[in-house]
Amino acid sequence: MSEYQLLLQRYDPEHDNEPRQQRFTVQGEHTTSVLDALLYVQQQLDPTLGLRWSCRMAICGSCGIMVNGIPKLGCKTFLRDYHAEILIEPLAHFAVEKDLIVDMTQFLAHLSAVKPYLINDYSGTQPHKQTPAQLAKYQQFSNCINCGLCYSACPQFGLNPEFLGPAAITLAQRYNLDSRDNGKAARMPQLNAKNGAWGCTFVGFCSDVCPKQLDPAAAVNQAKVESAKDFIISMFKP
Amino acid sequence: MSTPVSARKPYQPKLGRSWWLKHNYYRLYMLREATVLPLLFFLGCLLYGLYCLTQGAAHWQSFQLFMQQGWVIALNLLAFAASLFHAKTFFALFPRVMPLAPAWLMISGQWLATLLVAAGLLLLFGGWL
Amino acid sequence: MSSPKRSDEPIWWALFSAGGVCFAVFLPGLILALGLLWPLGLLNSAWLQHDKILTLLQSGYGVTGLAFAAAVICLPLFHAAHRIHHGLHDLKFGFSQASKLLCYGLALLLSLLALVLVVAV
Numbered sequence: 206m207s208e209y210q211l212l213l214q215r216y217d218p219e220h221d222n223e224p225r226q227q228r229f230t231v232q233g234e235h236t237t238s239v240l241d242a243l244l245y246v247q248q249q250l251d252p253t254l255g256l257r258w259s260c261r262m263a264i265c266g267s268c269g270i271m272v273n274g275i276p277k278l279g280c281k282t283f284l285r286d287y288h289a290e291i292l293i294e295p296l297a298h299f300a301v302e303k304d305l306i307v308d309m310t311q312f313l314a315h316l317s318a319v320k321p322y323l324i325n326d327y328s329g330t331q332p333h334k335q336t337p338a339q340l341a342k343y344q345q346f347s348n349c350i351n352c353g354l355c356y357s358a359c360p361q362f363g364l365n366p367e368f369l370g371p372a373a374i375t376l377a378q379r380y381n382l383d384s385r386d387n388g389k390a391a392r393m394p395q396l397n398a399k400n401g402a403w404g405c406t407f408v409g410f411c412s413d414v415c416p417k418q419l420d421p422a423a424a425v426n427q428a429k430v431e432s433a434k435d436f437i438i439s440m441f442k443p
Numbered sequence: 444m445s446t447p448v449s450a451r452k453p454y455q456p457k458l459g460r461s462w463w464l465k466h467n468y469y470r471l472y473m474l475r476e477a478t479v480l481p482l483l484f485f486l487g488c489l490l491y492g493l494y495c496l497t498q499g500a501a502h503w504q505s506f507q508l509f510m511q512q513g514w515v516i517a518l519n520l521l522a523f524a525a526s527l528f529h530a531k532t533f534f535a536l537f538p539r540v541m542p543l544a545p546a547w548l549m550i551s552g553q554w555l556a557t558l559l560v561a562a563g564l565l566l567l568f569g570g571w572l
Numbered sequence: 573m574s575s576p577k578r579s580d581e582p583i584w585w586a587l588f589s590a591g592g593v594c595f596a597v598f599l600p601g602l603i604l605a606l607g608l609l610w611p612l613g614l615l616n617s618a619w620l621q622h623d624k625i626l627t628l629l630q631s632g633y634g635v636t637g638l639a640f641a642a643a644v645i646c647l648p649l650f651h652a653a654h655r656i657h658h659g660l661h662d663l664k665f666g667f668s669q670a671s672k673l674l675c676y677g678l679a680l681l682l683s684l685l686a687l688v689l690v691v692a693v
Contacts, residue, residue: 218452274466300453308453360469360662363458394575403581406658407536408472423539429585430540436582460664476659479652482595485603486652489645490682492606493689496629500622510611519607526603530596553596561601568605570617 206232209284211242213254214294216301224294224301227251233284239293240268240279243305255304263416266352269296270305276354276414296353298363312353315369319377319395324388333385343382346375346424348417355411355421361404368404369395371411371421378424381431393435402428478529481522488519530557584654584676591651594643602644629693637690646683653679 209231216224229250231242240258247254258268261280268279271294273287284291299307327333355371356362362370369377377396381389396402405425412422463469488510495506509515534553538546566572609615618624629637653675660671 216454218454219450221454223454297456298458300455302451302453360458360462363462364661364664394578397578398576399579399581400576401579403579403585406476406662408469409536410466410468410472413468420539423542426536426540427542429582433582433586436578439578458664463662473659473662476655476662478595479655482599482648483652485599485607486645486648486682488607490686490689493641493686493693496622496625497689497692503622503625507611510607516608516611519603519611523600523603523608526595526600529592530600533592533596556597557600560598561604564601564605565609565615567619568610568615568617570615570619572617572619 206234207284208289209233209242209287210290211246212290212292213243213246213304214292215254215304216295217253218303231284235283235285237284238280239270239272239277239282239284239291242284243270243279243293255302255306257306264350266350269352269354269357270294271297271357276357278352278354278416281416297357298359298366299353299357307353309353311366312351312356312370312372315373316351316376318369319373319380319392320388321373321376321380323380323383323386324391325386327385335384339384342384343379346379346382346419348419349375349379349421350417352416354414354416358408358410358414360408360410361406365400365404367400369401371405371425374402374405374428375419375421375424378428378431381428393432396428397432397435402426402432405429475529475532478525481518481525482529484518485522488515530554584650584657587647587650588654591647591649591654594647595651598644599648626693629690634691637693638687641683641686641690645686646679649679649682649686650676 211229211231213227213229214224215221215227229246231237231245233242238261240261243254243256244258247256256268256270256279258279259265260267263278263281266278269276270279271277271292272279272282273292274294276296293305295301295305295307299309299312302308349372351372353372359368359371362368374396377392380386381392402425405422407422407426409422411425412418412420415421463473491509492506495502510519530553534550535546537553538544538549543549544552605615610620619628629640657668657671657675660675661668665671
């Protein structure tokens with residue numbers, strides 16, 4: 206057992222005008238995650254602490270927070286990897302509702318803007334078959350858990366909240382690359398815009414923080430190539 | 444009974460101008476973007492050199508004298524370092540934007556091209572060609 | 573819902589990318605040769621004499637000179653313009669339309685100057 210100081214950013218919309226910091230002391234062993242520590246604080250020290258969490262195994266994507274300034278999933282980050290004091294803040298660039306809870310409305314709007322579902326005319330009852338090679342084209346980009354860490358890592362989203370952002374553009378690429386999908390023409394206008402793929406300057410930090418190793422930066426920049434091709438094709442259309 | 448009032452009061456943090464100083468990853472990004480500043484200096488030298496070429500042999504001599512000044516060499520040393528740092532980052536990004544071949548192959552192929560160009564120029568201007 | 577306006581970034585991004593390749597492949601060798609070793613007196617080939625350089629640039633009916641200017645001056649200029657334009661946005665200087673005009677406009681002017689100079693030699 207070792208002792209850790211958690212420096213938590215607190216914000217109570219009913220009393221505070223801006224966030225403040227509060228220190229809590231917790232005990233941690235080799236397997237104690239940051240989420241475990243936060244739940245200990247909530248259950249034993251201060252029941253008013255607000256945070257989101259659910260699965261505790263890096264698949265639900267709810268427990269995104271900033272740990273020492275870096276976007277992390279609380280459940281996939283362990284006290285053992287830190288020194289005695291750990292700064293914990295809500296995900297950067299998003300509006301804070303309370304303590305560690307942020308407003309994801311804009312993020313979800315960006316996700317739905319790229320029509321993230323199969324678009325086709327297929328109405329048969331047979332399963333839609335796909336070869337392993339066709340699957341491999343988009344599989345890497347299909348593992349997104351919508352945790353929003355990439356948005357907190359992206360300064361372009363921080364500077365311009367209208368920027369579609371890494372996860373949404375990766376999702377667009379994921380469906381554009383799917384052999385069962387015919388919806389590319391419907392998605393390209395979003396990617397072609399100033400706030401689409403072109404809002405990115407390949408900082409690349411999104412890929413670093415992605416807990417599922419999707420490489421969203423690569424997806425966004427491959428979307429730029431697609432958008433550039435679309436640009437050239439559009440010049441030859443009346 | 445009064446109508447319930449929403450207690451929502453979201454706090455929107457603002458990204459300050461110095462956001463890129465806060466993390467090493469962002470500092471390296473800005474350094475990558477800033478490689479074009481010493482590049483611009485060297486491009487200026489090239490333009491001046493071209494101008495001197497059009498003005499005759501005497502001017503070309505004065506261009507060489509200009510390039511021999513300590514501060515010009517220092518800035519060009521910076522430009523050389525910047526070009527290598529740019530190459531390192533650019534070559535690593537390329538296979539992610541256009542995954543045409545395994546990344547290691549694309550990266551080493553690009554370095555080989557840079558090396559061949561440098562070797563060719565040194566052979567030519569070194570008098571071995 | 574009307575779709576958002578198509579951006580003209582593909583043009584600038586294509587020039588930026590081409591310039592980035594030139595910056596990474598041609599410039600290290602050129603800076604090493606012309607910016608460092610030649611001024612330090614370590615390169616003394618006849619190819620660095622005034623008349624020989626003219627021959628070099630004018631070879632192939634002047635195409636060599638134009639290709640040289642495009643590869644090591646014009647495209648790298650557009651590469652630099654793109655990074656500075658976006659860098660100004662990163663540093664929150666919010667005049668994006670003006671900085672775009674200024675950056676790419678200057679790159680265009682200096683590129684034309686380079687092409688005029690190699691034609692004139």
